[in-house]
Amino acid sequence: MINYYIDGVNDIHFQELLGYERINEEIEQVMRKFGYKPILTPNFEYYDMYSMDQSLSRDKMFKLVDRTGKVLVLRPDATIPICRMAANTFKDPNEILKFSYVTTIFREDNSKTNYKKDFIQGGVEYFGNNSPDCDAEIIAVAISMLLNLGMDKIHIDIGQVAFLEGLFHGLDLSSKEKERINELIENKNLGDLKLYLNKLQISSEVFETIIKIPMLFGSYQKVIPQAEKLCINDSMKKALSNIKEVYDILKLYGFEKYIYLDFGFTNQLNYYSGLIFKGYAEDCGDSILSGGRYDQLSSTFGVDRPAIGFGINISLLTEIISAEENSQDYFDALIKYDTSQAENALELAALLRDLDFSVDCINQRYTIDPESYRFIFEYAASGLYAMTKKDVFNISTEEAIDLLKGEPKQ
């Protein structure tokens, strides 16, 4: 027998899917409560759109060729297409647009512990507002989602891309050198960072500032005074005051206890331009959500509008909160019938379905797993019977309906 199982993809079974649905519901509820309109972009986008932006590695995308020879990709990211969609449809850059989505992201995840070809992501994107209020709202939405899912040990790390870029500003560094420094900072690789900086023509002041950035993380009270000392120009000061303002607004939400800072976050997706953040919970060894401000991305689609958003990894969430739902009582009734009673049984099933009950109706000669049904009836040649764990008793169709009505679904 040939095994047609593809590496890196999953079948989702019934109970697991119920878990997904519950998580989706909790997440969509929060999106709605904060005023985000659900939308969906196509599964396909032009490969060119992604290669122009260079924020995603090309090897990670799934490419297809359409009939005219154009190269398409399966949606490897949600933000860029939504930004494109917003620019195509809404031309006024000052209009406030708040969108939400839950969709599959097709992207090869090469990390050795978590090899995957696709995953389900939820998220929100907020266009037309570049104020700290907007930054804070996005983070509040993220925290609310985790709280709504009943998670604890929530930890949100906030960083600012503009802080490091402000530092680079005015330095005579090639983009390759900046990229290497970013990479070393991102990995908090202090040893190699020092060695690399020693080779570059930079002042000792800049050197000392850069090597402090990887370890510039922790609680707000601890990090802010340290970061203040490192500001050597106005753009760094501006980036820092943005974080302070956002933090103050998050206090109004009562969420400051979840907030930590990390100035060592660098611009991994090229489009980020300001505040960025990641969220962790429940001792999971990976970040569950991440997002940030991308004020310049939209201008590549012809409308210059600020934006911020984040995505939450729903596939990962289902792994963390062992999301297998109890599937008992998923259906209301199972009616097994003797061939001679087929007409009566089907009639009863139709009646119950009209009353919005879920009913499975099947000839008794088949075996079926009774696990997922609230009630089991048997239409034998001698009449209708209700079967409980302890008892079998003869009932009328009216009594059967009352039985279903009497015990509402929990």
Next chain:
Amino acid sequence: MKNLNIALAKGRVASAAMKLLIDCGCEFPDYSKESRKLIFHDKNNNIKVTLVKSPDVPVYVEKGAADAGIVGKDILLEDKADVYELVNLNIGKCDMCIAGFADKKPDYSKKITVGTKYPHITREYFNKLGVLTEIIKLNGSVELAPIIGLSDIIVDIVESGKTLEENGLVVHEKMFPISARFIANKVSLKTKFEEIQWVIDSLSSLVERDE
């Protein structure tokens, strides 16, 4: 205080790394170099050390099964892991080298055959030079490859050069230096910061003292 799990690479690095941790103030009553045990508890600081095969260290750490780890840079370069690489410990020092017969320098203008435990590092290095290679992945005793005619040259870590010498090979080129690194899971560094911080600080000060 939360429990801190550290994964150590068995073999070359382990004994030096254990010594570093003991110098930091850890005490492992069960530990001795000859011991076959794989898990050691430190009685002072709530640290659990697990000995695993070196390529598994980054896997344990990335997945969060261990909060931190100590492993050679060669492993980190060969199989890239999404972890923080916090401290260069300057132990387990050696060089990644190209080696072969002294009298048979390979002709880089033609396709060469390379035997190595590090196919990824090798491919990347020769690609940069624009040299065509056929890479043969081996799991040990790489020095044998040129001797039995399996490959023209080898790429391997060289500590003293003694193994090479005894097998009649010489280093053609030192590619880059290798040393052991202290790595940490990206989330653990944040959520167990206090526990990890003193290890980082103690290790860094030990390293600086030795420099």
